[in-house]
Amino acid sequence: MSLSSASRIAQSGLNTVTAEASVLSRNITGASDTTTYSRKIANVITTLDGSRVASVTRASNLAVFGNLLGASSASAGQDALSAGLDTLNQTVGDVASSSSGTTSGASSPAALLGNFTNSLQSYEASPSDSTLAAAAVAAAATAARGLNSAAATVNQVREQADSGIATSVQTINALLTKLQPVNTQIINGTATGSDVTDAQDTRDNILTQLAQEIGITTTTGANGDMSVYTDSGVTLFQGGAARSVTFSATNSYTAATAGNAVYADGVPVTGTSSTMPVTSGTIAGLATLRDDLAVTYQAQLDGVAGALVTTFAESAQTGTGPNLPGLFTTPGATSPPTSTTGLAGQISVNASVDPTQGGNALLLRDGGISGNTNYIYNTNGDASYSTRLSQLLANLSAPQPFGATGGITTNATLGGYASASVSWLEAERSNVASQSTYQSTFLNTATTALSNATGVNLDNEMSKMLDLERAYSATAKLITTIDAMLGTLLADYGSIPA
């Protein structure tokens, strides 16, 4: 052992302390980083020549990180659904009863139908009153416009979901492309033993963003190579190569439009044709909204519209003939519709009975709205003929069949069906909202857990800094002492007798 070796050891001590201080300052900077900064740890080893920082690793907890990814996906999916259902809820409007017990403030098809029924009832009591006739036709027109705008809202929701999916697919591809160099850096760094912790943080950050768009699972090889799969098992990233996710957007939706599926690595991951559908993430939420919920709601609106056309259709009073559309019709229709698809968007009040379009509202009482004189009910032209109106009111309150695609009752009165549709929508909304709250709470918990497992505590770092400061002073003192000893040695060397 010599003084020079003691000096070398003291020097290595200084190097180690500065290296540790540098890691510490990285941690302090990263403390407020809300993304995925993880606590860096300088691993110090002792050698014959003193000590050195052998490697820098980071605090990590794979299980907690996995939870966070799952929670991000689930929460993003529910949020997408919830936002879409809130938009659909605009079609229901305010369901609160006003002080007078009427539903005048509400805009749901159910409420508009109720208003129309009331107008018809008022008119039935005074069939000679053309003002009441015009009021009834106006209420019918409002109900038809209500259905039109509800159908437009549904299409709008589907269009937005479609463009949301397109944006999401772009984001996924961009993230997968970003993942590639980072992954390579980690593999190389792991092989050469250099500090890859920042690259690992970046990779975690990319994965967190990816998980919001699409549910994922990951596996990591011994060399640090990561593979990413969708939660349904389709490969997104493997062997250092990103697979492409493709989607062809549809710009405009009608009731009959079916949206395209999202393909990952050539395999459909959304839609009914998919054998491996993704179950979480924004894409899954938007796809459910676009292909399932909105379509079902559309079918319910169409069912209401179809039932309105059928209920108000006129039958031949003289001779025989098919039923013809009456008060409610679709543009250019010459017979009742055979399919209800898209009716809600097209239904309108027949121009011949609508005073605002130059028609005669009294035809509501008399019949013959289609223009065919064989379909006139009030053959004597009596001013207070109420038979047809009573018949219409009775038809409105009679149960009738509805298509099964609406997913609710298939036999109900028109008003009952419209109410059931409101119930269905609010039940979905309520369910999704509570799921969404649950998932976001779960996400918060997972974020907190991950932050606690891998985050930085400033006080902890500060006290470590005090330790390092102390170690640095001690080492410096050691070097001064060795220097003094060497000085003593050199100064006294000549005076020592040979």
Next chain:
Amino acid sequence: MTSFISTQSISSLMRQSVLRMQSDLAASETELTTGNYADIGLQLGAKTGDTVSLQAEASFLQTVTDTNQTVGTRLSTTQANLSGLQTAAQTLLDSLIQNDGSVSNASTIQALGKSNLEGLISALNSTVSGDYIFAGTNTSKQPLTDYYAAAAPNKAAVDTAFAAAFGMPQTSPGVSAISGANMQSFLDNQFASLFQGASWAANWSSASSQTLTNRISGSQTASTSVSANNTAFQQLAQAYSMVADLGTQTLNSSAYQSVTSTARGLLTSAISNLTDLQASAGLVQSDVSSATNQMSVQMNILSTQIGNLESVNPYEIATRVTDLKTQIETSYSLTSQLQQLSLVKYL
């Protein structure tokens, strides 16, 4: 086990809970102001349709209650007219009975008959808000033709029938030669047929025999008008025009006797028919008013049910608002105290 908490999670926990409490507070304040849930659809879920249909039902009942007012007005007017007609008929009948076929008061009786005929026509042509209430469903047309108008078809038909039977108009002095038997035969056959079937429809009435039907409650419909084509009115018209326009002042005693006794018979039967009409209109009136009362009770029940579904308990909400305020204030003070707790301050 060592406990470790990151600086990040200390502050974010506080932030998140304050955010959640603030949005709860906003919702509670809405609920306090409106008295209803902040988001009824979200709160009720699958039950939202119930409140929508309850509201629709309540507003339909309100509409029927309103239309019952219209029906009620029509029925009271009908009742008033029927009772006026009955009084007039009774007055004529009383006079006829008092005079017992004596020709001495024939002019008075004739004048009374004429004024009763005018009264009948006017009563049956009465309107409620522009609708002729005795016109059946044909409410836009005045049901009875005015007998005393120029070229009135009903007057012309009587004149023609009289001339055909006796070869002279009613005003001719020769009518005093008509025998009682001939007059009776004319009254029973040619004259009577003028007030029935096709002749009645052609010359007297344009009313529809189909009466108005209205829904008077959620499930009940009722016939709510009386048609001018009712037998009671035909009999009245027949009796009045017989007394008023068959030259009764100049008839001989035997022919006059035939006229008055036929008129008496017709009036007796008409009064009894009028009473029946009044009774059935009264029944409908009482149906309407009990249906209206019934619906008012139903609407109360419905509005209670709607309230049960939609309303919040204001005391509960007020308490919740106070709790939330306290919690938020605590969070604020905790946040500021935690900010002070840092090792950096002591270095």
